[in-house]
Amino acid sequence: MMAGMIHEIAADQYEKEVLGGGKVVLDFYSTECPPCEALASKYEGLARIYGEDVRFLKIFRQGNRALAEALGVGSSPTLLFYDGGKRLEGQLSGGIRRSQIAERLEQMLPPVRAQELRKRVTPVVTDCDTLILGGGPAGLTAGIYLAQAHMKTVIVDTALPGGFVATTHQVSNYPGFPDPLNGYMLSHFMSEQAKKAGVVFRAAADVAALDLERKTVLLDGYETVRARTVILATGSTPRPLGIPGENEHRGRGISYCATCDAKFFEGKDVVVIGGGNSAVEESLFIARFARRLTVVHQFAQLQANKEAQKQAFDNPRIDFLFEHEPRAFVRHAAMDMEVTVENLRDHSRRALRANGVFVFVGFIPNVLPFNGELHRDAAGYIVTDEKMRTSLPGVYAVGDVRSKPYRQITTATADGTIAAIAISQELA
Numbered sequence: 001m002m003a004g005m006i007h008e009i010a011a012d013q014y015e016k017e018v019l020g021g022g023k024v025v026l027d028f029y030s031t032e033c034p035p036c037e038a039l040a041s042k043y044e045g046l047a048r049i050y051g052e053d054v055r056f057l058k059i060f061r062q063g064n065r066a067l068a069e070a071l072g073v074g075s076s077p078t079l080l081f082y083d084g085g086k087r088l089e090g091q092l093s094g095g096i097r098r099s100q101i102a103e104r105l106e107q108m109l110p111p112v113r114a115q116e117l118r119k120r121v122t123p124v125v126t127d128c129d130t131l132i133l134g135g136g137p138a139g140l141t142a143g144i145y146l147a148q149a150h151m152k153t154v155i156v157d158t159a160l161p162g163g164f165v166a167t168t169h170q171v172s173n174y175p176g177f178p179d180p181l182n183g184y185m186l187s188h189f190m191s192e193q194a195k196k197a198g199v200v201f202r203a204a205a206d207v208a209a210l211d212l213e214r215k216t217v218l219l220d221g222y223e224t225v226r227a228r229t230v231i232l233a234t235g236s237t238p239r240p241l242g243i244p245g246e247n248e249h250r251g252r253g254i255s256y257c258a259t260c261d262a263k264f265f266e267g268k269d270v271v272v273i274g275g276g277n278s279a280v281e282e283s284l285f286i287a288r289f290a291r292r293l294t295v296v297h298q299f300a301q302l303q304a305n306k307e308a309q310k311q312a313f314d315n316p317r318i319d320f321l322f323e324h325e326p327r328a329f330v331r332h333a334a335m336d337m338e339v340t341v342e343n344l345r346d347h348s349r350r351a352l353r354a355n356g357v358f359v360f361v362g363f364i365p366n367v368l369p370f371n372g373e374l375h376r377d378a379a380g381y382i383v384t385d386e387k388m389r390t391s392l393p394g395v396y397a398v399g400d401v402r403s404k405p406y407r408q409i410t411t412a413t414a415d416g417t418i419a420a421i422a423i424s425q426e427l428a
Ligand SMILES: Cc1cc2nc3c(=O)[nH]c(=O)nc-3n(C[C@H](O)[C@H](O)[C@H](O)COP(=O)(O)OP(=O)(O)OC[C@H]3O[C@@H](n4cnc5c(N)ncnc54)[C@H](O)[C@@H]3O)c2cc1C
Pocket: 133, 134, 135, 136, 137, 138, 139, 156, 157, 158, 159, 160, 161, 162, 163, 164, 165, 168, 170, 171, 172, 173, 174, 207, 233, 234, 235, 236, 238, 255, 256, 257, 259, 260, 261, 366, 369, 398, 399, 400, 401, 407, 408, 409, 410, 412
């Protein structure tokens, strides 16, 4: 095998090729697997750099299922690392970043050699008409329109493309699908459409040194993407409470979107965390479905506008637990959640049992890496005009990261459409 090449093995070669000694990285891949496609070029690039010292192998998971199961590999891609016939701690799977693999490989090498090999990384420059940061519905839609208009378009995502939709259990309000659609499938269709249109993807990328004036960004430490226009489509993230059980049960008992999930709580009991405008307005919406809502709020009064407050107080289905804060979530079964709340006056705790929990303590726009001279609103969202143009020439913002009243898939795709058409005209 030539240094730097990736060698494909089958299960019956595992003992000899992997356990036979030396330093080895083994990639369990599958076909029709977007994260595997995202990994392929990174794996090849790293094989060219580290391939003299570490053997790069790959194995088709579906065709070698028994071995995969025996090694505890349950998803593709999964990278396993070996030294001297021994499997090393830790494996990588899902949307794997180039830097994660490089770090693991370097841990297997003497530091001096690792440093020497790092110098072999050669910088690359990729030119394009439009660089889109964020591959959620807003960025993907802009990409589809631009690529179809023959604009060279690169979509960069720090994760795998799809955005929030990819993690949404069911989407029932996106036009064109009479039955609720699995969010992952909707985002997959959008990504495939963008790929077919000719969009170039850089998925699970390390994004650094974003220069909005020059319209350049550094990816994975070696690739500079240089563009004529930039679209910021990085979305927003629900502000987490940061308490035990929240991460584990996100999307499985804990929701951050009433428009999306309230309908699943017809005749059920629900706990709502928060007391600002969105918490109260969303509670009024949830109350159309739920039998009973308990709003848990840290202050003695609601922070929402007076009209929303009045409607909430008048609603017989809504109860309030003021001066209480959630401390932990436990999921006993599907539709059976327990919320531990603390009374902020006497610090006593008690458990609330409900079918589901909604958390509305705000969203945070994903703007950190490009904290520049962009005009932003008081909450940090990027302000645009109606063509999605920001305060910086040639820089657009679309979707949830933009300052706007309603954040849904349809409003994100609409923003993406508008920006793409405006850019097509600008660059014509
Ligand atoms: C739990 C939940 C359920 C929802 N359900 C529905 C629903 O049923 N129907 C509906 O219409 N709406 C729903 N929404 C709202 C909807 O998901 C959003 O409005 C929509 O996804 C916004 O699209 P976007 O492309 O602007 O952002 P996102 O979907 O958030 O995508 C942003 C993308 O940018 C990437 N990114 C972040 N930072 C960077 C960076 N620095 N560089 C590069 N990439 C970056 C992220 O990885 C992500 O892929 C839901 C929201 C939540 C939170």
